[in-house]
Amino acid sequence: MFALVDCNNFYASCERVFNPNLNGKPVAILSNNDGCIIARSDECKALNIPMGAPIFKWDTFCKAHNVHVLSSNYPLYGDMSSRVMSILKQFTPDVEVYSIDESFLQFKGFENFNLNDYGQQIRQRVLKWTGIPTCVGIATTKGLSKVANKIARKYPNQTKGVYVIDTEYKRLKALKWLKIEDVWGIGRQLSKRLLTKGCKTALDFANLPEDWVKANFSVVEARLHRDLNGVPTLTLEEYNQPKKAIATTRSFDYTYSDINYIKERVATFAVTCAEKLRKQHSSCHTIIVFLKSDKHKKEQPQYSKSVAVHLPYATNSSLIISNTAVNTAVQIFKKGIQYKKAGVMVTGLVPTDNYQLNIFENENPKHQPLMQTIDKINSKYHSNKIKLANQDLQRTWKMRQERLSPRYTTNFKDIIVVK
Incomplete structure (x- = not known):
């Protein structure tokens, strides 16, 4: 079985851990140089502020609706991510860090475990130790664990943040619910191409003949097709694999x-x-x-x-x-x-x-x-103390960050003092 653990609104959640006044309020995080919005809380999404919105166009709107707009605090987000991933490795040795806020876990030898309860333990420990809320999707393949995670995220009251696809009935129901454009690995252009073939849902894609998929799509889509049909094809990847560029x-x-x-x-x-x-x-x-x-x-x-x-x-x-x-x-x-x-x-x-x-x-x-x-x-010394003479000795990354929050966990000067 595979699990996908995804941190909810990760950048906004990191800010809320150290500034509880932001809880329940719309929060938007800006890109480098405070250019455009790259992360939004659920309250911000409810205001229909689009991803990638240039802040100079939306600044007046954000002020009118009391949206808290913050600069990206990458040292804080990176450190909080590292803490979350360290906790996940306590539940299984097989972990693939997929992104700064997502990880795939593989459960080998967990046949006698109640995986729904195990998923709840993961959520509770991450929340208690870091303050970051998560959702957990568990299924027989990586592709289906992505689908399960979307269901856990979409219906938190019914699932309590954890959903397990462990039967054929659940698999078919989940794939029928998921739109083709929301399938992991199906991009905008590919979804348009599949829509012309009558594929409106993930189930429509899964029901396509395997030989036809192999003949008309790349090996990536062919593997995803097998994964969605419950055949484990996508395996955990080495996180520290050397890059080619x-x-x-x-x-x-x-x-x-x-x-x-x-x-x-x-x-x-x-x-x-x-x-x-x-x-x-x-x-x-x-x-x-x-x-x-x-x-x-x-x-x-x-x-x-x-x-x-x-x-x-x-x-x-x-x-x-x-x-x-x-x-x-x-x-x-x-x-x-x-x-x-x-x-x-x-x-x-x-x-x-x-x-x-x-x-x-x-x-x-x-x-x-x-x-x-x-x-x-x-x-x-965890810093670029030694540089070449043609570098700026004061700053490494020169970015406009006019709305930057303190680096609570990576800078002694910004550590919270409890009085």
């Missing part, structure tokens, strides 16, 4: 045309990519750098450019990656353009301890012990 991209708090600002940002993005490479014990062969203007400001000149640089040898050195990225940014920089976004991506990844050496060019042997020392110090 790593990217660090950010929108700026404002638009900038200063090359020195652009160089500092690109250097910081490159160093972050290098740190991620070393964390998963990988090195890269290719570095991609891009710059973009603000597409929303139509009256200004528009510009977008990306360049890929192939290195003569694989590396994860912050010095080499940063230097290459900055030089590339200077090459593609164009005067007179107001830049809003930049990014660095590293690809062509290979294991650091097993890759082809170059007979003519290789990395300076002093770089690896230097990088290990920097990573050790930064890890020990």
Whole structure:
């Protein structure tokens, strides 16, 4: 059996844990640089505020309806997520962290357990230890556990936050209830395509002939089709599986045309990519750098450019990656353009301890012990204490966060004091 544990309105719930005055009130969380709404409480959804709504268009509406609008507090959300996932691992060793607020659990050898009661234990412990409300969906496959979770979330009074699909009757009833566009893994375009074939519900999709699905859809949809029919096909994935490409991209708090600002940002993005490479014990062969203007400001000149640089040898050195990225940014920089976004991506990844050496060019042997020392110090003090000279020594991520709540669990200065 599989379970999907999903935190309810996770970002808003994290804020409510430390600010109970927000309970029962509409809460909206903004994206980077306070651009648009990326998370909403149920009370906020009831006001028909759409996901992705630009705050400058909805600010007056939010004030009129007493909506509490907050900047994204990612250090807080990440720490609370880690606490929730740690609790889930107490119930089974087989856990796949699917996203910041969702995890799949697999129950092997739980045949004699009452899984509904077990799901309630999970909810109660997470709520008691972190203050985060959750819903639990349990079924014979991952795909069906997603469906069960939606039912638990939709009908909290009847299910008490836990729903188990353990019979054929429950499976058919659940799939008949779920619209095709709400099925996990069915995107907007695919749902339109299925609607033309008469598939209005998840049950319609599950009833399609397996051979026809294999012939007309990708292997992902074919596996989902088998999962929805109760045949376990989708397995738990390794959370710490090495990535095939790593990217660090950010929108700026404002638009900038200063090359020195652009160089500092690109250097910081490159160093972050290098740190991620070393964390998963990988090195890269290719570095991609891009710059973009603000597409929303139509009256200004528009510009977008990306360049890929192939290195003569694989590396994860912050010095080499940063230097290459900055030089590339200077090459593609164009005067007179107001830049809003930049990014660095590293690809062509290979294991650091097993890759082809170059007979003519290789990395300076002093770089690896230097990088290990920097990573050790930064890890020990949980902050980027050591940076390259071309980085901003005061701030790593320069974002507009005018409505930011305190970092209650990750900053000593913001810890709540009980009087």
